[in-house]
Amino acid sequence: MLEARTRTLGAQHDTTMSVAAILAEMCSAQGKLAEAGELQAGLLEASAAKWGAEHPLTREFAATLAATCTGQGQHARAAGLRALYSVGQDTAAGL
Numbered sequence: 001m002l003e004a005r006t007r008t009l010g011a012q013h014d015t016t017m018s019v020a021a022i023l024a025e026m027c028s029a030q031g032k033l034a035e036a037g038e039l040q041a042g043l044l045e046a047s048a049a050k051w052g053a054e055h056p057l058t059r060e061f062a063a064t065l066a067a068t069c070t071g072q073g074q075h076a077r078a079a080g081l082r083a084l085y086s087v088g089q090d091t092a093a094g095l
Contacts, residue, residue: 002039012050017043024064033072040065044081053085063087 024039062085
């Protein structure tokens, strides 16, 4: 479904991003952190391109990806994301 949305609407379309966010959340909940991280990285890239690094959704996607990276033991990457997007460790939900 995500591939079809991306092909039809583009990666930066609100609907595509919403579907990707839901799928990433489901992957994360199932413990599929690598898949979740890939989806979250795509969301972060699309959001930054569409709205910029300071946009609340971009920062939320960065915080969520940073949390996933931490869960995978990628602490340096998580810290880099937090620093780059000026997000704290507790920003992952509900900006």
